[in-house]
Amino acid sequence: MLTLGLTGGIGSGKSRVASWLAQWGAGVVDTDAVAHELTAAGGAAMPLLRSVFGAAVERPDGAMDRDWMRARVFADPGVRRELEAILHPLIRAETQRQLALAQGPYRVAVVPLLVESGDWRERVDRICVVDCDPDTQIARVQSRSGLTAETIRRIMDAQASRAERLAAAHDVIVNDGATSEAELLQRVRLAHAQWAAGTPLGGPSAG
Ligand SMILES: CC(C)(COP(=O)(O)OP(=O)(O)OC[C@H]1O[C@@H](n2cnc3c(N)ncnc32)[C@H](O)[C@@H]1O)[C@@H](O)C(=O)NCCC(=O)NCCS
Ligand SMILES: Nc1ncnc2c1ncn2[C@@H]1O[C@H](COP(=O)(O)OP(=O)(O)OP(=O)(O)O)[C@@H](O)[C@H]1O
Numbered sequence: 001m002l003t004l005g006l007t008g009g010i011g012s013g014k015s016r017v018a019s020w021l022a023q024w025g026a027g028v029v030d031t032d033a034v035a036h037e038l039t040a041a042g043g044a045a046m047p048l049l050r051s052v053f054g055a056a057v058e059r060p061d062g063a064m065d066r067d068w069m070r071a072r073v074f075a076d077p078g079v080r081r082e083l084e085a086i087l088h089p090l091i092r093a094e095t096q097r098q099l100a101l102a103q104g105p106y107r108v109a110v111v112p113l114l115v116e117s118g119d120w121r122e123r124v125d126r127i128c129v130v131d132c133d134p135d136t137q138i139a140r141v142q143s144r145s146g147l148t149a150e151t152i153r154r155i156m157d158a159q160a161s162r163a164e165r166l167a168a169a170h171d172v173i174v175n176d177g178a179t180s181e182a183e184l185l186q187r188v189r190l191a192h193a194q195w196a197a198g199t200p201l202g203g204p205s206a207g
Pocket of ligand 1: 032070091
C-alpha cells in the first residue's frame with residue numbers, strides 16, 4: 001500500500017487537506033495528534049519530560065504546559081533539541097504502530113517536520129507538500145491561535161524553508177493566499193483520485 005507523507009509549514013493547511021483525505025477513506029495518521037496524546041495528562045512522555053525539565057513542565061491537570069514549553073523551545077534551539085530528543089522517537093514509534101493498522105486505498109502520515117527529518121523521508125513512498133507563502137501562514141495561524149506574529153516567525157525559522165520543502169516534494173498542493181477553500185478542495189480531490197489509483201500527481205508545477 002502506498003504511504004504518502006503529507007507535510008507543509010505551520011498554517012499551510014495540512015490538517016485541512018488531511019481531514020478531507022480521511023473523509024474520503026485514506027488511512028490518515030497525524031503526528032501532531034500523536035504528540036498531543038503523548039503529552040496529555042498521563043501521556044507516555046510525561047515522566048521523562050518531568051525528569052528533564054522539572055515540575056514546571058506540567059500543568060496542575062498533569063498535561064504538558066504548552067505555553068511554557070513553546071516560549072522556551074522557540075527561543076532556544078538547545079531546548080528544542082532536548083524536547084525533540086524525548087518526543088520524536090516516541091512519536092515515530094506510535095505513528096508507525098497506527099500506520100500499520102491503517103485501512104484504505106493508501107495511507108497518509110501527516111508530518112510537519114518531514115523534510116527536516118531524514119528518517120521520515122525514508123519511511124514514506126511519496127512526499128506531498130502543501131505549499132503556502134509565509135505571510136499567509138502567519139495570518140492563518142494568528143487568526144486560528146492568537147499567537148503573535150513574532151512567535152509564529154520564530155516557529156517558521158525552526159522549520160525548513162518553502163524552497164527546501166518544495167525541493168523535496170514529489171507532489172505539491174498549492175494553498176497560498178490566492179487559494180479559495182473551493183479551489184483547495186478541487187486540488188485535493190484530484191490528488192486523492194490519483195493517489196487512490198496509484199498514479200503520481202506530478203511535480204511542483206501541479207496545482
Ligand atoms: C512546542 C510545542 C509545545 C508547542 O505546542 P503548540 O500546542 O503551540 O503547537 P502544536 O503541538 O499543536 O504544533 C503546531 C505546529 O507547530 C509546529 N511545530 C511543533 N513542534 C515543532 C518543532 N519542534 N519545530 C518546528 N516546528 C514545530 C508544527 O508546524 C506544528 O504543526 C509543541 O509543538 C511540541 O511539543 N513540539 C515538539 C514535538 C514536535 O516536534 N512536533 C511536531 C512534529 S511531530
Ligand atoms: N485556502 C484556505 N482559505 C482559508 N482558510 C484556510 C485555507 N487553508 C487553510 N485555512 C485555515 O488556516 C488555518 C491553518 O490551516 P491548518 O490547520 O489546516 O494548517 P496546518 O498546516 O495543519 O497547521 P499546523 O502546522 O499549525 O498544524 C485553519 O484555521 C484553516 O481553516
